[in-house]
Amino acid sequence: MRIVLLGAPGAGKGTVAKLLTDYDGSVQISTGDILRNAVKAKTKLGLEAQGYMERGELVPDKLIMDIMEARLREPDCGEGFILDGFPRTIPQAEALRELLKKLSLKVDVVVNLDVPKEVILDRLTTRRTCSNPDCQEIYNIKSKPPTPDGKCIKCGSPAVQRADETVEAITKRLETYNEKTTPLIDFYRKEGLLKSISSLSSEEIVSQIKVAIK
Numbered sequence: 001m002r003i004v005l006l007g008a009p010g011a012g013k014g015t016v017a018k019l020l021t022d023y024d025g026s027v028q029i030s031t032g033d034i035l036r037n038a039v040k041a042k043t044k045l046g047l048e049a050q051g052y053m054e055r056g057e058l059v060p061d062k063l064i065m066d067i068m069e070a071r072l073r074e075p076d077c078g079e080g081f082i083l084d085g086f087p088r089t090i091p092q093a094e095a096l097r098e099l100l101k102k103l104s105l106k107v108d109v110v111v112n113l114d115v116p117k118e119v120i121l122d123r124l125t126t127r128r129t130c131s132n133p134d135c136q137e138i139y140n141i142k143s144k145p146p147t148p149d150g151k152c153i154k155c156g157s158p159a160v161q162r163a164d165e166t167v168e169a170i171t172k173r174l175e176t177y178n179e180k181t182t183p184l185i186d187f188y189r190k191e192g193l194l195k196s197i198s199s200l201s202s203e204e205i206v207s208q209i210k211v212a213i214k
């Protein structure tokens with residue numbers, strides 16, 4: 001399957017993407033994970049992206065498109081992909097449309113995860129993420145806690161609060177989302193690809209997606 005997941009930070013894109021990859025071997029492509037790994041590894045990309053990320057702003061479209069063009073050409077995308085956190089602006093969506101044309105690929109569905117703001121704020125402030133770049137399992141101190149000493153259940157690395165999950169950065173990320181990313185809902189509605197889902201359960205969201213792509 002080839003899916004784009006839209007939704008505010010904390011809407012559950014990462015969790016849903018992980019569940020979908022277990023379903024049919026499609027790969028999850030999270031621009032946020034790719035950028036965080038680059039920041040940790042202090043690569044040229046990481047050094048360029050770090051400031052934007054810490055401020056809760058978007059990384060420039062050109063950098064993101066370079067990453068995505070290279071990533072979508074990798075052989076593991078042949079079975080399908082779930083785009084998590086990309087595209088995030090109209091220019092990115094237009095560039096993705098051109099790139100997919102070039103690769104002779106089509107997106108099956110664009111899923112908009114429609115989650116109330118109070119739920120988003122609560123989820124982001126209680127979220128913990130595994131600090132191991134190869135794992136990045138997502139936890140929630142209320143609903144899916146890591147081990148009692150704060151470690152990832154899967155790999156044992158510390159499960160930490162992300163640098164951009166302070167109240168200031170979260171507020172800025174939500175503003176950025178409203179301004180830059182919500183126009184994509186109309187963009188994809190006009191393309192006839194949009195499916196909005198307002199459930200709060202990731203399992204329920206996954207079943208609705210499976211029905212939509214049948």
Ligand code: AMP
Binds near residue numbers: 032054056064086092
């Ligand atoms: P995420 O984990 O998807 O919330 O992404 C974390 C941060 O990475 C965002 O706040 C942005 O600074 C940056 N980022 C991730 N994906 C994109 C994108 N498609 N375009 C621009 N910036 C991005």
